[in-house]
Amino acid sequence: MPRTVTYKVGLVGHDKHKQDVPAVEQDLTVEIHEMDAEPWGREDTFRHVGHEVPRVDGAVKATGAAKYTYDINRPGLLVAGLVYSPHAHADIVSVDAGKAQGMAGVVAVKTFARGSAKYPGKIVAAICAESEQVLADALEAVEVTYKVKPGPAVTEDAMKDDAVVVDPRRKTNVGQPRRGPLVRGKPDDAFEGAEVVVQATYRTPIQTHSCLEPHGCVCEIHADGTATVWASTQATSFFANQQLTSALGLPRNKVRVITQHMGGGFGSKFSALEWDVLCAEFARETKRPVRMMLSRRLEHLVGGNRPDSIQALRLAGSKDGTIAALQGEVWGTSGNSSGGGAGAANFGVYTLPHLSMLQHGVATFSAKGRAFRAPRHPQGFYALESIIERYAYAAGVDALAVRLKNDKHPIRQVQWRIGAERIGWGKNRRKQPGSDKGPVKRGVGCASGRWGAAGRHTVGRNQLVFDVVVDKEGGVAFQNGVQDIGTGTRTVIAIIAAEELGLQPGDIDVRIGDTTYPPGPGSGGSTTAPSIGAAVRNGALRVKESLAGLLALQWGVDEAQLSWKDGVCHGPGDKQASFRSACSLIGEDGLRVQGRRMRNFQSAYGETAGCQFAQVAVDTETGVITVENVVAVHDCGRIIDTMTARSQVNGGVIQGISYALYEEKQTDRNLGDMVNPTFDTYRILGMQDCPPIDVVLTSVVSGYNNTGMMGLGEPATVPTAGAIANAVYNAIGVQVTDLPMTPARVLEALERRQG
């Protein structure tokens, strides 16, 4: 039976100046499942939730004790590696691995001498050897003959009329959305009568995930007919897909996947991929444990990337700063797939009464894109916020005022003001862009972000469930297959459990990252924390109910007379028992209960809100942009751990700056190969480039689940590039329309202005 509950939701405050946040609150009435905990409301106070809690696995990570997939060392371990095509498009004529096969220490060799290779990185041979040295020699000894064919590897080349097509069943590489453009209102009419119309074309690069731990796994088949796979994955529960289990020759229930720690995924690591399957085959053939990890070069080539984009946009509005219409056409490549995954989320946040957007996926002879932290959003928001900036200047209205006017989200309305104050908008925004004297010019800019991740109650077809095991000594274990990809999942579980049970986070034994436990959600879409949090709470409640039952028997009273407060169970009279003393009533086998995640319920605000402000200095003689300050104001529903949440936002901002200024997969247009597949040529932001980041976390109780949590990993990277681009525009008075904003592009833009 569902229950109806009314409670207070809204902005709780933010971690910097709790006192001066305007009140945003309302009563929310929701229907919740009878098994679900009563939602934590806006006025509840906490001992751990929302505080600064160091992550529970910090010490093992800081000492090198944490074992990642790459670190797994098993008795008799073999290592495997790959030979792959460097060509955009070639027929594989022959693969001669004879020499490799004959080398001492080479255990198994596979060749794939058939068909055509349609992207650099296409695997043509795989070798399994006793040591890394033997493997290196053997890989070098493989001789491959290719018949190289023409094939466009970059978006613009693939769009040409005479371009070779990737998929021979199609006439062109340029995909057309089946349903045509997305249209809302009457965009043509809106443009016709508009007071102000601006237009521009924005370009964003292909960005590789560049996870420090590459993709890969270690497979071992045991004598008892089971297998263990240690995988660098964001989803223990989906990693063992059908290809992997059939390569192992085992049903899925005999395959255990373990991911205790993993060195970054950002959307690129879910199910087992081609190389993982080869690893499994080797393990089966050699009857020994095998490790296959991608090389850095292959990681850049095939490990995943954010598709590029070309976004031709036109925006209409009135002179008072009211936006009327947005029109656009977008092209981008997700590699040699038929275009899925490309595109730009370049509308949203702002009220756009009239809209027309047409998005094309362009097939190219390059490896597939993969989901990358807020897929389609950083590129989309960079372009959207850039065209709005143009409009603001053209209309002669302050850019912040335009945003406040057209953005209806009640939380973001507060956030814009917090951010503006902290960046010093009034003082640091150049009324006349590019008006600083001297060669180094400064400016500030802002941009919005959006996301909506409230988590879910299922993992595939299963309900999301935590097994909770309590022993008579008071030891508490929370068990689920979910992995901690660096976001602090372990810590979130520990905090919520400790809060409910009156313990310390360090007291909770968090057992995760292992398919021995109930299936865990994949870490994608920033849904992990909001999915699991509510299940952990319910698990803790079930523990308290069971202990209350035991105490009621002991005290000879009715269970209904018992209640828990701060980890102490109170009975009639002055009867009371601490959590630990209640646990002493548990039998030898321990107490086992389940924490079930119930369906999401209604929400007050829908999406989470966020916005960022940046201050930059641009050297107009060298074209070098220095980001001097970033203010990032974000909401992720209820914040569980302010410290790890701040880390998430720092990470999103840093990846965003890196995307705005440095990162670009460079492709040789003739050969099709990536020319910068190393960390000295594919530049990611380093310590010396890192500006101060002022993170303001606005904790919002937004409904949806019993904790009020929502996701944070992705939204924090959505606004950054747009905010920096707008700050650059404000500094130099001309818009750089291509990311990354390299010195050459800045100088080019300046030249254009001087004309």
Added chain:
Amino acid sequence: MSDDAPQDAAARGLTRRALFKGAGAAAAAGAVFRSLDAAAKDDAAAGPPVQGPGKTAVTLQVNGTERKVEAEPRETLLQVLRLPLDLTGAKPVCDRGQCGACTVWLDGEPVYACNVLAVEAEGRKVTTVEGLGAPDDLHAVQDAFVQKDALQCGFCTPGLVMSAAWAVEQHGEDLTEEQAREACAGNLCRCGTYPHVLEAALAAAKHAKKGD
């Protein structure tokens, strides 16, 4: 100078040697391959001392303990630490001295373990992140990393800990933000822990003495 990882070289028809000779980007498919053994023989011909190409005995002082390993002359310190010695704190990320994830101290100075041959470390003192402290006995810098949340996925963390700890030991309580930044400038972190790493280094330095 950057170079392809060995497994990549095969795909590109290049060896390290060919690259050094300036063969440039993609050589034609079917180029003549030279094994590293052959390369090693050439090197040996250039003058003494002659080691390899087979395995030779190497003795290292790792975290205060003498460790003997058999390693080929081309094996890096990183490879030896990770596989035979199972000290997996130092991570292989680029294998070419570009990211700092493999940072260890050699005779007290930070080095990229992927850029040092095991034979070069013969008889020398190697300190890895495991030697700095253990989960129940943290070094002040490791403790500060935990307290300030200077880690996310943690894959870069052992390297950053070694760089930050070196800065703290060099400068003690005088450590400036600039010095801490510089010490960590050769360590890449994809998750974006830099702001908290700086905070951790400076917090740990507050209580440190020079050369601690």
